[in-house]
Amino acid sequence: MKFVVHEHHAMRLHYDFRLEIAGVFKSWAVPKGPSMNPSDKRLAVMVDDHPLEYGEFEGIIPEGQYGAGPVLIWDSGEFQPEGDSESTLKKGRLSFTLRGKKLKGNFALILMKGRGGGKDWLLIKGQDSFAKEDWEIKQELTPAKRKQLTERVPPCQTS
Helix, strand or coil: CEEEEEEEECCCEEEEEEEEECCEEEEEEECCCCCCCCCCEEEEEEEEEECHHHHHCCEEECCCCCCCEEEEEEEEEEEEECCCHHHHHHHCEEEEEEEECCCEEEEEEEECCCCHHHCEEEEEECCCCCCCCCCCCCCCCCHHHHHHCCECCCCCCCC
16 A cells, blocks of 8 residues: 655645555645654644545645645655554554655554544654654755646645
């Protein structure tokens, strides 16, 4: 199964963390972005599912559209859940391994009970050989990259 992380420069910069589960991308908005440091507990707010076609999306979402602004793929690769991802997600704890260009190793998404109406999760890097205590996220959107992006409506939006 696949995962993708979009760097999304909407009203505020955030990272859209997406895991292929049950034929869609289950998606979370991560304001500070994912981390390879196990000490970092990143807020991950669950948002609507996205179609798998969204995994290839890069472009500038036009003004007037939901999420207007530049979107680019920050990382992508393979996602391997521990156990059945649908049932563990419903229980509020999903453990998994990522094999991406930047994100590697064990991670967990843990539901924050009693907060955010069931939408607030924590994204945490597991302690493994890929962990980096001095991790700092680096934006991919440069002026040169922005010039390469075209205005596009994402495949999950129809209006």
